[in-house]
Amino acid sequence: MKQSALYKMASTSILKNKMRTLLTMLGIVIGVGAVIVMVAIGNGAQSQIKAQIGGLGTNLIIVMPGSGTPGGVNQGAGSFNKLTVADADKLKHDGTLFSSVSPVVSARLQVIANNANWKTSISGVSVDFPEIRNWTPSSGAFFSDVDVKSSRKVAVLGATVVKNLFGDSDPVGAQIQIGKVPFTVVGVMEAKGQNAGGQDQDDAVLVPYSTAQTRLSGNVRIGQILVSTASADDMAAAQDETSAIMRDSHRLDGAPDDFTVRNQTEIANAMSSTTKVMSGLLAAIASISLIVGGIGIMNIMLVSVTERTREIGIRMAIGARGSDVLTQFLVESIVMSLLGGIVGLGVGYGGAALLGHLTGWATATPISAVGIAVGFSGAVGMFFGYYPARKAAALNPIQALRYE
Amino acid sequence: MATMSNQNSVIEISKVKKVYTMGTNQVFALRGVDLTVERGELIAVMGTSGSGKSTLMNILGCLDVPTEGSYVLDGTRVDGMSGNALADLRNAKLGFVFQGFNLLPRTSAIDNVELPLLYDRSGRKLDTRRLAAESLGRVGLGDRLDHQPSELSGGQQQRVAIARALVTQPTLLLADEPTGNLDSRTTVEVMALFQELNEQGITVVLVTHEPEVAQYAKRIVDVRDGRIVRDHPVADRRWAADDLRNMDAARALEPDAVLEEAA
Secondary structure: OOHHHHHHHHHHHHHHOHHHHHHHHHHHHHHHHHHHHHHHHHHHHHHHHHHHHHHHOOOEEEEEEEOOOHHHOOOOOOOEOOOOHHHHHHHHHHOOOEEEEEEEEEEEEEEEEOOEEEEEEEEEEOOOHHHHHOOOEEEEOOOOHHHHHOOOOEEEEOHHHHHHHHOOOOOOOOEEEEOOEEEEEEEEEOOOOEOOOOOEOOOEEEEEHHHHHHHHHOOOOOOEEEEEEOOHHHHHHHHHHHHHHHHHHOOOOOOOOOEEEEEHHHHHHHHHHHHHHHHHHHHHHHHHHHHHHHHHHHHHHHHHHHHOHHHHHHHHHOOOOHHHHHHHHHHHHHHHHHHHHHHHHHHHHHHHHHHHHHHOOOOOOOOHHHHHHHHHHHHHHHHHHHHHHHHHHOOOHHHHHHOO | OOOOOOOOEEEEEEEEEEEEEEOOEEEEEEEEEEEEEEOOOEEEEEOOOOOOHHHHHHHHOOOOOOOEEEEEEOOEEOOOOOHHHHHHHHHHHEEEEOOOOOOOOOOOHHHHHHHHHHOOOOOOOOOHHHHHHHHHHHOOOOOOOOOOHHHOOHHHHHHHHHHHHHOOOOOEEEEEOOOOOOOHHHHHHHHHHHHHHHHOOOEEEEEEOOHHHHOOOOEEEEEEOOEEEEEEEOOOOOOHHHHHHHHHHHHHHOHHHHHHHHO
16 A cells, blocks of 8 residues: 555545544643643753752862861861862863862951941952853953962952942942952952852952962962863763862872862752652653543544444455555554644643743743654554554454445 | 366356354355356356355455365465455455445545555556546546545446446456346446446456346356355346337337336
């Protein structure tokens, strides 16, 4: 049997019963539509969480001081700080998987401007910092490599600090005093809001780490080193590389690590896997309606086989093989289901957009939804069409011809 | 089992038995039938209901296989064939005409006639549309290609069915009570068509219980209780075309008779 003739036959018999076909398709339309809406909601939630975590810093690895055990008494994390700017330089220099590295020198000091003052956290960082934290200045500019090299007394303020010291006026170019040291404000970071822990990330002042070490902390040790990797895929490898370079830098040679490496994506993964489970669950519930739609198809195909028993007998008498009859009915149910799937795709897209509009939820319909719609509806058509088609193919031509 | 194969035979069946098992009962539909049909014959199989003629027809039509015995159709051994092979054989060598026409409803005449060609497995490249139209032309329905069965009279529907049977150029035309649903005039018309096709060299086997219809055949085979009880040539064979002419003449002369018949 020619392929073209087969599809023509299927479409003709589908079109002969327009109302019935429409109602049967409706089951698949609703099923596919529901699955797509649910996937869109799950996907939206996931990308929202990803965006939130991405705001903390893209693909972030944090190197922190390790624990020391002087005289057998472990002093806990951070008690044994051996991190230096040299470590950061070595990471930047030797690392193959890193895109940016920045040391962080932290202090908590009073900041004074004009007649206002505010106690905030001061971070001495490198020029890589904006890239690592995915955080850019909204006015002025971040300080430069030259500023770092010559330990210039320049500062970039967070939005909260600006608000408390300068109100609504632009602080770029203004003089402030951090502790007892005068600084020039060169930029303001864009507002970033709270982090996942509820901390105000805008309550910060950023200065070159060199300036922070010499003018503010007076310590060669640094609080932590931030490393961001080129891509999210090789986090584990990047983490291993970080450890290896750090061990090399500290010439540990068999001694236990005197630092800790932590990974931002571990947290991100935990959170996004939760939403993955959620969206999977939603899609699973939605796919029940797809199954119900499939049962509808099976029901109609069974009716159709009974109704067309005589037709099947005629076809067999004039030379149709059982497999021809099977294929004919299977193609009919697949075509019907696929059409339903394609309409359902549109309904799903529209439904997701409407739901997002009405509820304000983030919805994101993935491109893979097209594959889901076509794949699932086709599979449903085949699965639920097989039994009726098999029944048609197994008919005895003599009895089928006599059927009234 | 060796069969003396005559190259000119279309059908050769020997010692064919068919037994249906219904629960514990065995029903002997055919109890040993021998029949040879030569190329170019027009043969009528007669018998009452339950005589086994339908079973014989199903076996001749390769819709069923004998329980015992051999069947050679146009040189091909049929008994013991698989279902698929039987389907291919029906498509290639047989044309069916049924009592109830058995056209696909809501399907145009040309689509109905084209159907057997769509199941052709010989791999030939066929212009199925053209062949279907030609076949319809052959039965005098060249101007009714796009009519649906519901828009055609009974005689015309049976002509469509005959066109469908002819379109594959079968070796054998099998007609099962082809005139059973037709009035007397249309019966003669259809028989005239069968005779005309037979004169063109097509072998026809028709099953009927009407003696008048059988009179148009060249040979009559009587079946009773699963056996062939009589197999004889038709002595006073009738020509349907002549009968049609006579009918028309009679009608022209006796208008009352036409009214009577119509009533």
